[in-house]
Amino acid sequence: MSAPLVVFFVLAALAVIGALSLILQKHPIHSALSLIVVMVALAGLYLLLGAEFVAAVQIIVYGGAIMVLFVFVIMLLNAGVEEHTNLSKMAGAPGLLLVVALAGFVTATIAKSAENVHAAPQTGELASTLGISNMIFKDFVYPFELTSFLILVAVLGATVLAQREKS
Amino acid sequence: MVPTNYYVILSAILFGLGVFAFIFKRNIITIFMSIELMLNAVNLAFVAFSQALGKVDGQVFVLFVIVVAAAEAAVGLGIIILIARNRQTLNVERVDLLKL
Numbered sequence: 242m243s244a245p246l247v248v249f250f251v252l253a254a255l256a257v258i259g260a261l262s263l264i265l266q267k268h269p270i271h272s273a274l275s276l277i278v279v280m281v282a283l284a285g286l287y288l289l290l291g292a293e294f295v296a297a298v299q300i301i302v303y304g305g306a307i308m309v310l311f312v313f314v315i316m317l318l319n320a321g322v323e324e325h326t327n328l329s330k331m332a333g334a335p336g337l338l339l340v341v342a343l344a345g346f347v348t349a350t351i352a353k354s355a356e357n358v359h360a361a362p363q364t365g366e367l368a369s370t371l372g373i374s375n376m377i378f379k380d381f382v383y384p385f386e387l388t389s390f391l392i393l394v395a396v397l398g399a400t401v402l403a404q405r406e407k408s
Numbered sequence: 409m410v411p412t413n414y415y416v417i418l419s420a421i422l423f424g425l426g427v428f429a430f431i432f433k434r435n436i437i438t439i440f441m442s443i444e445l446m447l448n449a450v451n452l453a454f455v456a457f458s459q460a461l462g463k464v465d466g467q468v469f470v471l472f473v474i475v476v477a478a479a480e481a482a483v484g485l486g487i488i489i490l491i492a493r494n495r496q497t498l499n500v501e502r503v504d505l506l507k508l
Contacts, residue, residue: 395479402486
């Protein structure tokens with residue numbers, strides 16, 4: 242087995258274990274820490290794929306900003322151990338069936354189209370970041386500017402939602 | 409070289425686990441985290457195909473997805489704070505005002 246394959250399997254196992262732990266943990270803060278493991282493992286996979294800029298953004302934005310926000314809210318609301326209530330009838334057997342059907346469909350589609358995807362020859366290491374910046378600031382410059390507007394609206398929305406009502 | 413298939417299968421597994429958590433978890437914050445897990449799974453597929461096709465379009469899409477996820481997290485957590493304040497619970501089973 243070649244070295245990249247070993248690294249892939251280690252990181253993939255880490256990601257899947259983290260996702261399983263997210264499901265199995267009862268306390269939300271433990272789930273949040275499991276999600277951080279998944280995100281760091283995915284950042285490693287992005288590095289393995291030669292997408293170093295995406296890997297850095299993944300660590301900074303997801304592992305840093307978003308997860309800190311989650312942990313902040315969990316602590317702010319003093320969230321305790323998950324309360325165990327009866328599942329609604331829809332979420333029981335039909336939900337499980339839905340998950341299995343979805344996973345089966347995706348796997349079948351991938352298996353069918355497996356021979357169509359061929360790995361392209363690896364391009365230069367820095368070409369990826371250069372290509373991304375070229376693309377963002379030339380082809381996608383208007384969507385990129387729109388995202389700043391989106392962030393502004395999100396900040397306003399979050400502030401309005403979370404502020405205390407005047408009594 | 410790791411075959412692109414492996415990445416896409418891992419992405420499908422993570423997405424499936426995200427859907428599972430979304431349906432079966434009861435805590436609203438954990439449900440929100442499972443949405444992030446699904447977004448991450450899709451991002452992995454984007455980057456894998458971007459590398460397989462030798463183009464960076466997929467990575468640009470991933471950046472946009474991350475921006476949208478950040479905005480969504482900010483607004484969503486604001487809504488969660490509001491729900492917790494008004495209903496005194498984080499259990500989605502107890503947020504049932506629209507239920508007949």
